Amino acid sequence: MTVVNFFKNFGKSVAKGDIWVKLSLLWTGSGYAGRKQYVRALLSTILEAMILIFSIGFAPQYISKFDNLGDVQKEAKYNPITMKNEVNDYDNSFLILLMSVIILVVWFASILWWMNNVIRAYELQKMKQNGKHINSFMEDCKDMLNHNFHKTLLTLPIIGIILFTVVPILVMVFIAFTNYDQQHLSPTHLFTWVSLDNFKRLGSFGNNAYFGYTFRKILLWTFIWSFFATATNYIGGILMALLINNKKTRAPRLWRTLFIITIAVPQFVSLLLVRNFFANHGIANAFFEGIGFTSWLKEAGFITTNYIPFLSQPGWAHVMIILINIWVGVPYQMLIATGVLMNIPSELQESARIDGATSRQVFWNITMPYMFVVTGPQLVTDFVRNINNFNVIYLLTETVYKTTNQKMANAKGAETDLLVTWLFSLTQENYNYKMASAIGIVIFIISAIFTLLAFTRVNSAEREEMFS
Numbered sequence: 001m002t003v004v005n006f007f008k009n010f011g012k013s014v015a016k017g018d019i020w021v022k023l024s025l026l027w028t029g030s031g032y033a034g035r036k037q038y039v040r041a042l043l044s045t046i047l048e049a050m051i052l053i054f055s056i057g058f059a060p061q062y063i064s065k066f067d068n069l070g071d072v073q074k075e076a077k078y079n080p081i082t083m084k085n086e087v088n089d090y091d092n093s094f095l096i097l098l099m100s101v102i103i104l105v106v107w108f109a110s111i112l113w114w115m116n117n118v119i120r121a122y123e124l125q126k127m128k129q130n131g132k133h134i135n136s137f138m139e140d141c142k143d144m145l146n147h148n149f150h151k152t153l154l155t156l157p158i159i160g161i162i163l164f165t166v167v168p169i170l171v172m173v174f175i176a177f178t179n180y181d182q183q184h185l186s187p188t189h190l191f192t193w194v195s196l197d198n199f200k201r202l203g204s205f206g207n208n209a210y211f212g213y214t215f216r217k218i219l220l221w222t223f224i225w226s227f228f229a230t231a232t233n234y235i236g237g238i239l240m241a242l243l244i245n246n247k248k249t250r251a252p253r254l255w256r257t258l259f260i261i262t263i264a265v266p267q268f269v270s271l272l273l274v275r276n277f278f279a280n281h282g283i284a285n286a287f288f289e290g291i292g293f294t295s296w297l298k299e300a301g302f303i304t305t306n307y308i309p310f311l312s313q314p315g316w317a318h319v320m321i322i323l324i325n326i327w328v329g330v331p332y333q334m335l336i337a338t339g340v341l342m343n344i345p346s347e348l349q350e351s352a353r354i355d356g357a358t359s360r361q362v363f364w365n366i367t368m369p370y371m372f373v374v375t376g377p378q379l380v381t382d383f384v385r386n387i388n389n390f391n392v393i394y395l396l397t398e399t400v401y402k403t404t405n406q407k408m409a410n411a412k413g414a415e416t417d418l419l420v421t422w423l424f425s426l427t428q429e430n431y432n433y434k435m436a437s438a439i440g441i442v443i444f445i446i447s448a449i450f451t452l453l454a455f456t457r458v459n460s461a462e463r464e465e466m467f468s
Contacts, residue, residue, distance in 0.1 A: 010115045013122035021121045028114060031121020035134055044117065051110050059107075062099040069093040069178065069192050094186035097178075101170045105162060176437035185431060198438040211435060214411035214422070221318070222418045225393075226386040228322045229329070234379060236326055237333020238371060241341055242363075244334070256338075259331040267328060271395040274324055278310035279400060285310075311400045314415045321416065325392050340374050341367070380454040384447045388420045419443050 013021060020034030028048045029041035065071075070091025079086045127134055176198055184191035204212035240259070244252045262270070278284050285307045288294045297303045310320045344367065352362050372379075393416060403414040412430045413422045419439055426436040 006115070006119075009119050009122075013119045017118070017122045018125055021118060021125055024118050024121045028117045031117065031124060034121075035124045035128060037124075037134065047113075051106075054106065059103045062096050063103050065091060065096050066100040067193075069096050070190050073190055074188055090187065091190060092187040093178075093184075093189075093191045094180070097174055098167075098171055101167055101174065105167060105170070109162075172437045172440055175433055176441050178434055180433045180437075181435070182431040191434075194434075198434050201435070202438060202442065210407050210410040213407045214413040215439075217408065217415065218413055218417050218419055218422050221415065222387060224318075225322070225389075225418060226383050229325050229386045229389065229392075230379065230383045232322065232326045233329035233333045234375075234382070236330040237335075238337045238368075240330055240334045241337035242367075245338060245341060256334075259334055262328070262331050263335075267391060268395055270328060271324070271392060274327075275311065275396050275400060278320060278324075280305075280307045280309065280312055284308070311396060312402070317397065317401055317416050321393065321396055324396060328392065336375065336378065337371065340371055343374075344370050377455065380451060383454075384451055387418070387447055387450075388443065389418065390420050390424065393418050393421050394424070 014025070017024075018034075020031050023034075024031040027045065029043075029045035032038070032041035032044060070093045072089065072091045074090035075088050076085045077088065078084075124134060177193055177195060178191050179194045179197075180186070180191040183189065201209070201211040202215045206212075243249060244255050246252075249255070276282055285294065288308055289306075294303075294306070294308055297308065298306070303309065309316045311317050348366050349362055352366060357365070397414070397416045401414055401416050403409050405415065408414060412425050412432070417425070420443060423436045423439045423443070426432040426439070
């Protein structure tokens, strides 16, 4: 049932329903009671009473302060009677926001349940008018364990998704429109709504627009990183799969096993080892210094330090991160490409060779188009995943890379940061939740737009028919 049909059915039920259906607008159990489904009527009435108690007895203390998120600051005053410092009855802005979101979600779910209850009451009316059998409560219970058992199983997961996914996301979205930061930490201090100020700071220009400047620099690097990280792994994985599966390659199982071993090692272990390997005073620098390569680079003007700044200077760090990601990511893509190559229709390649096509022509006109058709959606997914690829960037640059750009430092960012690592730094190290939430919304919008545009043009199910 679509959203439009749901509302149409509700309006039709109210308009054409009998007295029991119309009465269910006030007493949700009336539609069942009028059809002698007394147990359902009782349960529906109890649920309605619980919602009313929740809405009248609990919700007002939070929802009434939702407009300003509280106005009583936390203070400790000395009480001469008890001779102790006593804390006043203060407002907790974050608790007000969280509970208000939960209340709004409960009210929204309650409205949907109320409307569906009216529709169900009208359906019972039509069943009675047509002389159809109306299930008893026990028959409904048996149906929920048999024919509609999938609905029973999905109930708890849906509740869990609402509580642990939907509610936190909504809270994060609302925080983006507040001034919740280190100077307004709850519960010690209050924070309040600031409209679109945080988004304006991200788009600001000028000498003092630190966040706007940093946002543009990091956004550009995020796109550059996502493109090269996706393209290099995708192409490298395909080439590696072709090379290993080539008939002229000796010991293909050995080579395949060696690459799979890199997958078996946890990624964070590999990245931390590589970070130490390419540190300013790591093994790589010791080796290049020993053979005189570092001195040659310094004399040629490529570096100004006594070591090669693989992960500690802009440019060098950007290139090294992409190269290291190739080493980490190609084995995964190699396995995927191997599976796809095994499914390419052999008659296509054979007929092409019979027609005089060279190996290169077969690769560009059959192998690659087929690979792209099958792995197109996965390519889109990889690009979006790389936009949010926290592990590679954070593990390689944390404690190693320090920005010398004062504007970026003021915004707590760095040249090697992605939007997601910048967001992490703002929350975990600087408690700037307002800007982090705004950046989180921007990341979601970018990922959503790119995914929708890409998937509308990459439909592997339809295009794969060309090869069948």
